[in-house]
Amino acid sequence: MQRLFYCVNVAKKFSTKCRDCDRLATFLSEQKKKYPAYFCKPVPAFGDRDAALTIVGLAPGLHGANASGRPFTGDYAGILLYETLYKFGFSTQPESTSADDNLQLNNARITNAVKCVPPQNKPTPAEIRTCNQYLQTELQQVKPDQVVLALGRIAHEAVLRGLNLRLKDYSFGHGAVHAIPEQFTLVDSYHCSRYNTQTRRLTVEQFEAVFAKIKQLLDE
Numbered sequence: 152m153q154r155l156f157y158c159v160n161v162a163k164k165f166s167t168k169c170r171d172c173d174r175l176a177t178f179l180s181e182q183k184k185k186y187p188a189y190f191c192k193p194v195p196a197f198g199d200r201d202a203a204l205t206i207v208g209l210a211p212g213l214h215g216a217n218a219s220g221r222p223f224t225g226d227y228a229g230i231l232l233y234e235t236l237y238k239f240g241f242s243t244q245p246e247s248t249s250a251d252d253n254l255q256l257n258n259a260r261i262t263n264a265v266k267c268v269p270p271q272n273k274p275t276p277a278e279i280r281t282c283n284q285y286l287q288t289e290l291q292q293v294k295p296d297q298v299v300l301a302l303g304r305i306a307h308e309a310v311l312r313g314l315n316l317r318l319k320d321y322s323f324g325h326g327a328v329h330a331i332p333e334q335f336t337l338v339d340s341y342h343c344s345r346y347n348t349q350t351r352r353l354t355v356e357q358f359e360a361v362f363a364k365i366k367q368l369l370d371e
């Protein structure tokens with residue numbers, strides 16, 4: 152039996168009214184005053200809950216998902232992601248510009264480890280733990296023959312926490328594939344952030360190689 156890594160959160164149904172993290176709720180209210188047209192609420196997952204591929208990012212970007220209300224939409228972080236999803240048949244369009252641009256995901260779902268935009272794009276460990284209640288619910292919907300792609304170490308660890316697994320049993324590594332017993336296959340990638348792509352920590356070729364692997368896993 153797996154030893155529990157930390158005090159287990161109870162999985163909860165997501166609500167855009169959640170205010171469980173004081174700092175983030177205050178930040179959202181401040182941003183709404185500053186940018187009245189922005190979504191400025193916890194950002195829900197996008198895509199079919201039965202999707203074969205679930206992608207987990209870090210958190211909404213201030214002028215991206217926090218503005219549009221759709222994960223990875225409206226800022227730089229989504230450019231490579233949606234282009235790649237389109238290339239591999241998971242999206243009907245290569246660009247996600249707004250929540251009403253008619254883009255649809257094919258057999259894919261996108262969510263974040265933390266559903267509210269954090270100041271400086273940095274959620275605290277306590278906020279990541281608190282929001283795990285929602286990621287846990289999303290992970291419970293993933294079937295054993297399906298794949299979860301974690302974008303970055305924080306997303307990778309949030310997935311493990313959502314499954315009550317020990318972090319040291321599944322090390323993060325770009326391109327790593329973890330077959331999680333009685334769960335699903337977890338695949339890791341560096342996050343497709345502006346910083347990672349501009350510094351070439353993550354190249355287009357590396358990111359596409361991860362998707363090629365995912366396609367292969369789903370086809371097997």
Ligand code: SF4
Pocket residue numbers: 169170171172175176193265266267278281282283
């Ligand atoms: S980050 Fe998650 S748990 Fe915290 S307030 Fe937002 S939705 Fe609620």
